[in-house]
Amino acid sequence: MPVGTLASVKGVPQDVLEELGVQILLGNTYHLYLRPGVETVRKMGGLHGFMAWDRAVLTDSGGFQVFSLNELRKVTEEGVTFRSHLDGSSHFFSPESAMAAQIGLGADIIMAFDECTEYPASRERARESMELTLRWAERSKKYFEAHKHEVPWKSGQPSAISRQELQIPPPRLRSGLASRLGENARDDNHREGTKHCPLVADHRQLLFGIVQGGMDRELRRESVLRTVEIGFPGYAIGGLSVGEPRELTREIVESTLEHLPADKPRYLMGVGTPEEIAEYALMGIDMMDCVLPTRAARHGLLFTSQGKVSIKQAQHAQDESALDPACGCRVCGRYSRAYLRHLYASNELLAQVLNTVHNLSFYLDTMRGVRERIRTGAPA
């Protein structure tokens, strides 16, 4: 999932995202809540209407950003008080208000409000934090169940996930997000062309739970079991990529995956490099989001089939070759490294646009390759 923090993948118009084959975008509740505000987005038909994007959207709970951007936050049983990074004004998120915000934003998948445990944390601290997240998960679900009909989609508008399912041929192996979501959907509303895919124009949001537990395998296991007991249509692994060594991330992902239900989407939050996303997908992760492809692009760091390229370097100044000859994106098909380097060195807006388009294309190609390997059963 490319990250579109403020209902925009920085520098890339929605039609280009469609051309790249983006199936789902991530929006950040914390940022959208502060600006333009949930009410504005709600009145415009939610994020789909507001940003003119009819493919799927996922919003995070706001928890991670409140914890990572706010030094002055105050956590109580009730929720979190925090200050806006824009104007210093004071705000409060509880599981209930975070759900209300996400229902108003109208994404297809929304996330339970959780506390992202900091790293490093003692076992006691990780347990306390996990217990709080579990209590908040119950409150999130309770509020969501009572208010999910308030989603601001147009009447009769099928959810983007349903619509997307109609366009995707049924996979031979029943793996991947679409088929997992399909298993949860009602099949009382068949439409033409859905015979092999009993997924429907179902008019609803999905609320996913989040597993915490710090870097402790035993706590992670307990967090999974108790989150699954509360019951969600999908599960995220949170609290990773918070400064721990990569090897530890991998270890915790692996041991957490063991306990997560394989018939529900499994979402690893906030990873990673192209190598990492391929590795995690082959381990059984279905969904990931990361700012890396877009943020790195804006800093001139490009991912290619031959490794990372820092386009700002002088060695590219007269290089006529494509950024990545193996890449089929519109940037590599048209422009030279020399031109991309010039745009970057001159601080042209186009540099950010083209670099982002290529990096997204490379990430999406990486995932297309992984899906192909899963479909054909080719070895990793």
Ligand SMILES: [Zn+2]
């Ligand atoms: Zn390219």
